């Protein structure tokens with residue numbers, strides 16, 4: 001059985017969250033625990049020995065002053081809105097490391113669907129953190145991939161909130177225009193049916209650029225806060241939230257058919273906040289992952305998740 005190649009280590013988790021509203025640094029742990037409890041771990045091939053990124057790698061997307069502030073609990077270290085701890089800082093090497101390892105694997109093995117259980121990176125800015133995000137893991141991993149392989153990626157960011165990290169870093173590091181070309185941080189807009197239509201339209205435009213060899217891999221960040229019962233979000237109901245995963249997965253198959261080879265795909269988590277029912281957030285993420293797996297691998301996985 002083909003599994004989802006997953007880059008997950010306990011080192012990417014931070015347990016010292018006090019009473020933080022955001023559970024993002026703990027989410028990888030809660031999600032993987034739930035996957036195990038539901039006996040879905042058989043669908044995931046977990047690689048835990050991936051390399052963390054180095055402290056100097058954060059300078060790809062951030063000023064030395066801000067990076068030092070985060071490491072030394074000085075100045076604007078708290079602009080991410082999260083409680084500071086040594087454990088949090090340590091975990092940041094592994095969250096971006098997970099995404100980078102998943103990208104490398106997907107590019108080398110495009111026939112394998114890859115998963116980096118990460119969130120908390122798409123609002124960070126060159127000079128500060130923002131919105132529960134400390135460092136721009138998307139930007140850092142994309143530029144490292146571009147430097148290693150010359151390949152460019154697109155983000156399908158279905159978090160309810162615009163991922164400003166990419167836009168905000170073009171001036172700071174011009175290599176980003178190669179790593180994630182302008183216009184390829186894609187966020188659907190609208191509600192329910194119009195949201196799905198807008199997503200399909202944007203995927204068609206992206207497909208043209210992939211077939212022109214301008215984009216070589218895609219990251220699907222199916223943030224659960226785009227669900228309309230989320231504390232911080234609200235664009236689509238459950239049916240349309242899952243529909244977005246189906247649309248994406250069918251599109252991947254369509255693009256791969258036209259390419260004559262598998263399109264490298266990396267999935268990750270991004271937002272999702274339900275103070276009344278965090279399990280709902282985790283269930284949405286699991287449903288999206290297994291929906292993509294089922295369609296892209298064309299398996300007969302048929303269990304619906306409540």
Ligand SMILES: [Zn+2]
Pocket residue numbers: 159160161223225271272
């Ligand atoms: Zn969000």
